[in-house]
Amino acid sequence: MRDLDSQPKPHSDTLLEWYDQHARDLPWRISPADRAQGVWPDPYRIWLSEVMLQQTTVAAVKDYFHRFTTRWPTVADLAAAEDADVMGEWAGLGYYARARNLLKCARVVAQDHGGVFPDTYDGLIKLPGIGPYTAAAISAIAFDRKETVLDGNVERVMARLYDIHTPLPVAKPELKEKAADLTPTGRPGDHAQAVMDLGATICTPRNPACGICPWRTPCAARLAGTATELPKKTPKKPKPTRLGFIYLARNEAGDWLLEQRPDKGLLGGMLGWPGSDWNEDPADRPPFDADWQELGAEVRHTFTHFHLILRVKLAQLPTGYHPQGSEQIIARHDFRPSDLPTVMRKAFDLWKGR
Structure with missing residues (x-):
């Protein structure tokens, strides 16, 4: 100085x-x-x-x-x-x-x-x-x-x-x-x-x-x-990359299956697509049994402390499906993509543009 x-x-x-x-x-x-x-x-x-x-x-x-x-x-x-x-x-x-x-x-x-x-x-x-x-x-x-x-x-x-x-x-x-x-x-x-x-x-x-x-x-x-x-900054550590699955499903009427995330943690309290945990080796466990098809495009998103790559899978929601736990079925006319957090909206945008 x-x-x-x-x-x-x-x-x-x-x-x-x-x-x-x-x-x-x-x-x-x-x-x-x-x-x-x-x-x-x-x-x-x-x-x-x-x-x-x-x-x-x-x-x-x-x-x-x-x-x-x-x-x-x-x-x-x-x-x-x-x-x-x-x-x-x-x-x-x-x-x-x-x-x-x-x-x-x-x-x-x-x-x-x-x-x-x-x-x-x-x-x-x-x-x-x-x-x-x-x-x-x-x-x-x-x-x-x-x-x-x-x-x-x-x-x-x-x-x-x-x-x-x-x-x-x-x-x-x-x-x-x-x-x-x-x-x-x-x-x-x-x-x-x-x-x-x-x-x-x-x-x-x-x-x-x-x-x-x-x-x-x-x-x-x-x-x-x-x-x-200036100002000088202490070099940041490289961000790790986490992986996961995300599942998009809707019925013949166009109603979507979403879930409300826990209040604590990332995206706490937000509506989003059902998905796996985010880690190095996530388990592929869809919310229901169906012929799930991979979209062929990945969601890539960066949070403060890590990069995230999500594989997107699609299926038709069975007629009369009853939501489990934190799941919700959102009617087509009530669904607003803008209400989704950015990482979830990216998956919707991939689906829409497929």
């Missing part, structure tokens, strides 16, 4: 001046101009957006956010929703534990807090599904509390601003300390969003636009010529 004592120091005022002119227009955000006029963000919308944005991009979230807030405009509306409806709207966003915790949190806020979100970090972090980052983001953005918000964009900005070469995730405490030092007492919510916007639009992972960055003068990595190398 370079000696920073002899160079200009970054200051939040410079960044906020830039943010006032260049803030992104996001559906859950109150603009800096409106905020200056005393308009406060809706904590429900901030919370919902932050949960959706975990492990997901802004571009992917916008449509989901619009559908959720149209269908459930308040936290009380969401708390009263049917689990299956929420899981169906969530399908495709991935990391389905977030959707389950979304419902748990909404119900706690509605039942235990009168439909009003706690306005402090300590109060927020006690809610289901809200961890340190989300609690800090909501308390800063929705309530203008002086909290340090550290997402991937902020980590990148801090690593470059101070030319920090310690690899992530080891560098997180140091990066958070730097971000905390820069967080102002006035407008901490706008400051948090400004740093995130800077990382998303100028201090990007590749080809950062250093020439138009409001912090270009004090940026140590720009001066050292190391900006594109």
Whole structure:
């Protein structure tokens, strides 16, 4: 790391001046101009957006956010929703534990807090599904509390601003300390969003636009010529590959056989096709005896910790078949492929395109 004592120091005022002119227009955000006029963000919308944005991009979230807030405009509306409806709207966003915790949190806020979100970090972090980052983001953005918000964009900005070469995730405490030092007492919510916007639009992972960055003068990595190398990351271990079978069956009327997955584990609580376990040597055990035909195409999907390859098998559902255990027969007119998680929808798309 370079000696920073002899160079200009970054200051939040410079960044906020830039943010006032260049803030992104996001559906859950109150603009800096409106905020200056005393308009406060809706904590429900901030919370919902932050949960959706975990492990997901802004571009992917916008449509989901619009559908959720149209269908459930308040936290009380969401708390009263049917689990299956929420899981169906969530399908495709991935990391389905977030959707389950979304419902748990909404119900706690509605039942235990009168439909009003706690306005402090300590109060927020006690809610289901809200961890340190989300609690800090909501308390800063929705309530203008002086909290340090550290997402991937902020980590990148801090690593470059101070030319920090310690690899992530080891560098997180140091990066958070730097971000905390820069967080102002006035407008901490706008400051948090400004740093995130800077990382998303100028201090990007590749080809950062250093020439138009409001912090270009004090940026140590720009001066050292190391900006594109940062932040450094500890090399990831190769992901293992798991295998499995998936079984698509429907009757002569076009009704589909699906199953609801256990609440815990991957795709918890979601509807999907019956299938085998996912491991190195899965057992081929269809849900009923029939002349199962292999589709001839595989579903390939990548989760956070492993790659998955599924062989797809097809059969006709026997007339009068009675669902077993967690199985359900979904009538043709009630079946919506969009309600399936992505890996399950891939199997349907293969069937449809065969």
